[in-house]
Each structure stands twice: as C-alpha cells, then as structure tokens.
Amino acid sequence: MSTFDLSPETNAANRRPNTTITPAAAPNRRNTELVMLGFAVLVPILAYANVGLAMDGSLPAGMLGYGIGMAALALIAHLAVRRFAPYADPLLLPLATLLNGLGLVMIWRLDKAGKLLRNNFAAAPNQLMWSGLGVAVFIGVVLLLKDHRILQRYTYISMVVALVLLAAPAFFPSRQEDFGAKIWIRFGSFSIQPGEFAKIILTIFFAGFLMVKKDALALASRRFMGLMLPRGRDLGPILMVWLLSILILVFETDLGTSFLFFGLFVVMLYVATERTSWIVFGLVMSVGGAAVVATMEPHVKTRINAWLDPMAAFAPHPPANSSEQIGQTLMALGSGGTTGTGLGQGRSWLIQFAAKSDFILGSFGEELGLTGLMAVFMIYALIVQRGLRTALAARDAFGKLLATGLTSAFALQVFVVAGGVTGLIPLTGMTMPFLAQGGSSLVANWALIALLLKISDIARRPAAEPAAAIPEPTRGPVS
Amino acid sequence: MSDLTLTVMRLGFLAVLWLFVIVAVQVIRSDLFGTKVNPRGARRPAAAQAPAGRAPQSQQAATQQQPRPRRGAPTHLVVVAGSLQGTTVALQGQTITLGRAHDSTIVLDDDYASSRHARIYPDQTGQWTVEDLGSTNGTYLDRQRLTAPTPFQVGVPLRIGRTVIELRK
Numbered sequence: 001m002s003t004f005d006l007s008p009e010t011n012a013a014n015r016r017p018n019t020t021i022t023p024a025a026a027p028n029r030r031n032t033e034l035v036m037l038g039f040a041v042l043v044p045i046l047a048y049a050n051v052g053l054a055m056d057g058s059l060p061a062g063m064l065g066y067g068i069g070m071a072a073l074a075l076i077a078h079l080a081v082r083r084f085a086p087y088a089d090p091l092l093l094p095l096a097t098l099l100n101g102l103g104l105v106m107i108w109r110l111d112k113a114g115k116l117l118r119n120n121f122a123a124a125p126n127q128l129m130w131s132g133l134g135v136a137v138f139i140g141v142v143l144l145l146k147d148h149r150i151l152q153r154y155t156y157i158s159m160v161v162a163l164v165l166l167a168a169p170a171f172f173p174s175r176q177e178d179f180g181a182k183i184w185i186r187f188g189s190f191s192i193q194p195g196e197f198a199k200i201i202l203t204i205f206f207a208g209f210l211m212v213k214k215d216a217l218a219l220a221s222r223r224f225m226g227l228m229l230p231r232g233r234d235l236g237p238i239l240m241v242w243l244l245s246i247l248i249l250v251f252e253t254d255l256g257t258s259f260l261f262f263g264l265f266v267v268m269l270y271v272a273t274e275r276t277s278w279i280v281f282g283l284v285m286s287v288g289g290a291a292v293v294a295t296m297e298p299h300v301k302t303r304i305n306a307w308l309d310p311m312a313a314f315a316p317h318p319p320a321n322s323s324e325q326i327g328q329t330l331m332a333l334g335s336g337g338t339t340g341t342g343l344g345q346g347r348s349w350l351i352q353f354a355a356k357s358d359f360i361l362g363s364f365g366e367e368l369g370l371t372g373l374m375a376v377f378m379i380y381a382l383i384v385q386r387g388l389r390t391a392l393a394a395r396d397a398f399g400k401l402l403a404t405g406l407t408s409a410f411a412l413q414v415f416v417v418a419g420g421v422t423g424l425i426p427l428t429g430m431t432m433p434f435l436a437q438g439g440s441s442l443v444a445n446w447a448l449i450a451l452l453l454k455i456s457d458i459a460r461r462p463a464a465e466p467a468a469a470i471p472e473p474t475r476g477p478v479s
Numbered sequence: 480m481s482d483l484t485l486t487v488m489r490l491g492f493l494a495v496l497w498l499f500v501i502v503a504v505q506v507i508r509s510d511l512f513g514t515k516v517n518p519r520g521a522r523r524p525a526a527a528q529a530p531a532g533r534a535p536q537s538q539q540a541a542t543q544q545q546p547r548p549r550r551g552a553p554t555h556l557v558v559v560a561g562s563l564q565g566t567t568v569a570l571q572g573q574t575i576t577l578g579r580a581h582d583s584t585i586v587l588d589d590d591y592a593s594s595r596h597a598r599i600y601p602d603q604t605g606q607w608t609v610e611d612l613g614s615t616n617g618t619y620l621d622r623q624r625l626t627a628p629t630p631f632q633v634g635v636p637l638r639i640g641r642t643v644i645e646l647r648k
Contacts, residue, residue: 032506039499046495050488090510091503098499149581215562215590342489368493375496382503396586397562462571 029090030082036094037078041071044101047343051109054344069128070101073135080139085457089390092456095383096449099434100131100442102376106363107356107437109344116349123356123437130439134446141450148455152398155208159241162202165194166248195257196431196444199409200451202261203268205241207401210272214397218273253299256420256428260412262286267408272401300426307426328352329362329421333373340369356437358429361421376435377418384411387452393459403455406448553607553633553646556599561642562588570607570646574600577639578612591616591640599631607631607646616640 045067052060060066074097081088108124110117145151151158172185184191210217217235242265250258266282269275294300305312306323313324328351335341346366351359365373387407394400413433420427431441556575558566568575568585575584578596587596593614602608610628611618618625619638631637637644 029506029510036503036506039502043495043499046492050492053488054485091506095503147581149586152581211588214588339490339493342485343492345485345489368496371493372496375493375500378500379503382500382507385507395566395568395584396581397588398581398586462569 028086030078030086033081033090033093034078036091037074037097040094040098041067041074041101043098044070044105047102047105048108050342051105051112051344054342055109055112066104066128070097070104070131073132077135077138080142081453084142085453087460087462088453088457089386089460091382091386092449092453095379095386096434096446099376099379100134102364103360103432103435103437104128104131105343106360106367106435109367110348110356110363112344113349117352117355120349126439127437127442130442133439134442137443138446138450141447142454145451145454147458148399148402148451149396151204151402152208152211155205155212158201158208159205162198162205163241163244163248165198165201168194170248170251193438193440195254196440197447199257199260199264199413200406200444200448202241203264203402203405203409206265206268207398207405210268211398211401214272217269218275250293250297253297254429255293255300255303256413256416256430259286259416259428260409260430262289263412264405264409267412268401268405271404303426303428307423310423325351325359326421326423326427329359329365330423332362333365333422336366336369336373338370340365340367340372343367357431358417358427358436359421360432360436361418364435377414380411380414380433383407383449384414386456390452390456390459394455395459399455399459403452406452410445410448552605553648555647556585557645557647558585559636559643559645561640563642567647572601574598577644578614585644587639587642589640589642592642596639597625597637599637602628602630609637614639 045063048063048066049059052058052063074093077093077097081093104124104127107127111120111122111124114120169185184193242261262282262285266278266286270278270282294304302323305319306326310327310330312319313327318324332346332348332351336346340346344367346363348355348363348366351362355363361373361376364376368376384407387403387410391400391403391407394403410433413430416425416428417430417432417436419425420430431438433441433445553570555570556568558564563585566585573584576595576598577583577585577587577592578594579587579589579592580594583595593612593616595612596614597609597611597618599607599609607630608628609618609620609625609631611625616639620629620631621635621637623629631646633646633648635645
C-alpha cells in the first residue's frame, strides 16, 4: 500500500521514544460496503412508500418487487466487487446505488403525475431496465478489467474511438423532439447518447497521453506574457483532439458536453504538469469561447437570455429569445422551501419541459426542500471525494491521472447541471449523473464508478506477497 | 393520509437521508489508512521487560532474537525526490521492483529509468539489498554506481534518474 504526504504530526510521533509506527494496511472494507449498500437500498424503498402513501393513501403495489429488484441488483454488484476487487473503496458503490434508487423513485413519481405533465409516458420501467444494464456493465468492468494500467496500452485507440463516438450523431438524422441538440444515435425506438461514453474514453486518452508527455509539457516551455507555454510538438496532439471534440460538439450544439470536455482537459493538464498557468489559460479560453459561441448560435443566445432574466418569459409580452424552463425550476425550488412539500405532494408537473431528465433536480428541490437537495449534493460530493482519494492513493501516474480525470468529469457534470438548474450559470442540456432519466448516462456512469473502484482496489491492495525464495533469517548467538 | 402522518413522513425521510450522509462520512473517517502509532510498551513487552542487570551482549542478543521488526530495521521506503515524491511503500519482507514497467511495485515515471531498473529485497540475513537489473542509466547508491547487489542502509539516498529513494525506520 502507499500513503502520501505524511503529516508533520506523524513525523513528530516517529521521533517520540515510546511509540512505534507501523504502516496500517488499508483494511478490506467489504462488510462495511454491504451494510452501507443495505442502507442505500432502504432509503429509496422508504421514498417509494412515502410517494405511494402521499399520492394514493396506500403502500404502492409494486413496492415489494421493486425493492427486491433493487436489492438483488445491489447484491450482485456487491458480490462481484467482493470477488474481483476485494480492497476497493467501500463507499462508491452504495453512494451510486442510492442516487440511482432516488432517481428511479422520482421518475416513477413523475410518471404518476399522468397527463398533468406534458408528453408524459411511463419512464420508470425503462429506467429500471437501464439500471440493470448499468449494473451489468459495472460488473463487466470489474470482472474483465484485471488492472487499469492495461488501458494505457489503448491510449491512441481511445482517442480515435472517442472522436468517432463524438462525431457519429452528426451523421444520423435528428428529430424534432431533440430540441436543437444532435447528440443521439437512433436505432428505431432505441437511442443512445455516445457523448456520455466518449467522456470516459477521452479521459483514458488524456491520462495515457499526459502520463507520457507531462515532463515535456511542464519543463520544456517558453515564457509568453508571464505564462509558461509548452512547445507545440508536445501540446499539438492533445490540443488537436480537444479542438476537434469541441468543434464536433458545437456543430452538434451540445454545449454542456463541450464545456465538460474543456474543463476536463484543463483539470488534467493542471494535475499532470502542476502549472497554475493552465488554470488561467483555461478560464480565459472558456470565457472567450463562450462569448463567441453565444453571439453565433441562436440556440445558445436563448439560454443566456433565460439565465440573465429567468422571469422574462412570463411577462405579458415575452421577448423573442426567451425560455420559461429556468423560471419554472426556480419556482419549484422556491415552493419547496427549507424542508420541501414532501415526496409525492409537490406540483412537479409545472416544470413542463424535461422534468424527468435535465430538470429532475427541480423536482427534488420542491419535494425534499433545501435540506434534501443539500443531502443529494453531499452524496455527489462524497463520490467526488472518494474518487480523488483514490487518485491520491494510486501508485502509478496513469492511475492517478485516470482517477482524477474520471472524478473531475463527474464533478464537472454535476456542477454544470446543478449550476444550470439553480440559475448559477447558463443552462446547458446535460443529465444529472444517476438521478436523471436517460439510459446512456446511467450506463456510462456505472462504468465510471466501476473504473474508479478498480483503481482503488489496486491502490489499496497491500503490497505484493512476500518473496517465497528467501528463507526466514537465522540468527544464532554471536560467537 | 392525515397531514400529521405526511409531515412526520416528510421530516423522517429527510432525517434518514441525512443519516445516510453522516454514516458515510463516518465510514470515511474510519477509512483513513496510513500509519498507525502504537505505544511501544504494549506492542513489545519482551523488549520493555528486559532485565536491567544483564550483560550488554546478552541483552543485544535478546533484542536480536525478536523475529520482527528488528531494532533499526527499516519499515518503509520513501520516494524523496522525483515525480512520485512523497510516496511510501511499507516493507513487509517482499521484493520491491522499481522501473517503468507497469507491473513494478513502484512505477517510475522517469525518462532516465529503464522498464525493469532495479529491485530491493531482503537477503538471507534479512538485510535489505539493492540490485541493479541491467539498467541503461544505472542506479546510484550515495553517488556510487551499483555493479553488484549492495546492502541498502537506512537514510542512504538511492538515485534512479531523477527519482531518489530512501529507506526509513
């Protein structure tokens, strides 16, 4: 095992005469995980019962089946981790399970709103099916990926795959209901959103590439306007990939994802090279880029207007480029207050657009209030914390970069969605990981958690088995 | 459903949700792995109770008969310079391989390191020994280039490219 940054207290203790320092191996925490997982299954079941009691006055009929289904999925995932990643982090799986469960309950609850919600159809069974698929992918990754370092071999293949995935939706026909974004690939009634998977695969490329090039990027640099800029030949490939992905996304008008990739790129460069100039550079570039895109794309202009004045759309004569989505969500959050209206008792159908996907946080804010929403954000924060802890504990630079990248992609996505829904930043259409309706997002995020678990398993595993060939030292009396 | 029941349910659910968060934070708290500080008296009663009247040699022999940890034996390996600075690896009698190969115990991310650069292992007497595995740029133990397996003393810097490693007690 490895530890980082021995604190001064520990070093001081080392010099104290009557203590010994022994490295405490990271314990195998599977039983803790099982208990937490039980808790994580119980909370959504409670929420389910709560919704049923509030809306129908009786326990929902599907409660037993739903509970057993979720518990079974969680148990299978747990057994896979117990068998194939025994030293993995104990919290990631329960936290993800809880978010997935809460999302399912909220989608089911919005299904029950029936015709009050525009374009309403029963999405919960579908979401449950996707959860099952997500857990299957999770188990697949945990089972098949022996060591995350194998992924390093596929650095450039991942680059190509990520670009192909990102470009693919541009070649598929878009539909009216896609609201301006071309981010889906459709096969009949079945559609996937390849950008969600590209997120993970691009992180693998960035991690593999930066691991090889980080010294060149950090040291062989020229000073330009007070910033250290690396040589073109070191930065070239990564800049090209990033530019291509951004261009593709702008072409497909998927701004949330392009922001996500840009942020991911800046964070990973910063982590790999330890140069603050990247943060400055990234902030300047993103502000500049956003300004350019906002003036060119009418789609984006609407969103900026809605962000600047969310209530403009409710005026007697709404301006041309206005949207009522943010205003509706803010009112939902406001009517929730501190402790919420209670599950099943809000008026979530008043959020007319994408109530189950992009704006599901609005429903959570209304029915659980600020208190509940903060708890949900805490759960996200804990996932991010565990991811960064894994990055700290990883013993190889690739694992560190990969864990940091995956975690920051997750964190950035949560920030972009939560910031957009609460009116902090202009809204960009993205799904809240695990909570929102959307199969691709669910499956991709389960794969992300599986990768983090696998990295943490290797990082926390006690050091290699003792060398067998060396006999026990024999010490007779010194003659 | 009466209003009271619904209110109790609503607040109860929030309480349960926060309870989950608090329990999760507790798990993180108990999961802080790293080093453990033990009072010496409790751990090694034999050493503490060594009779004071004995001759110095026999006392030394008694100390040496302790199987592990030996007095003065290094307990961990610390990377003191290079890109992995701050990394520590606990020594538990296992061989530690150093190099750029992905399966090394410490994966050196150093342009001057070979894929299988060196290894550190306890020899037959339990003395930690460092051996260069035919690396291109060599392994330097306190400025001496290694040509044969050499005892690795506590506090002596071992340099591989830009990485410097030491044994610590």
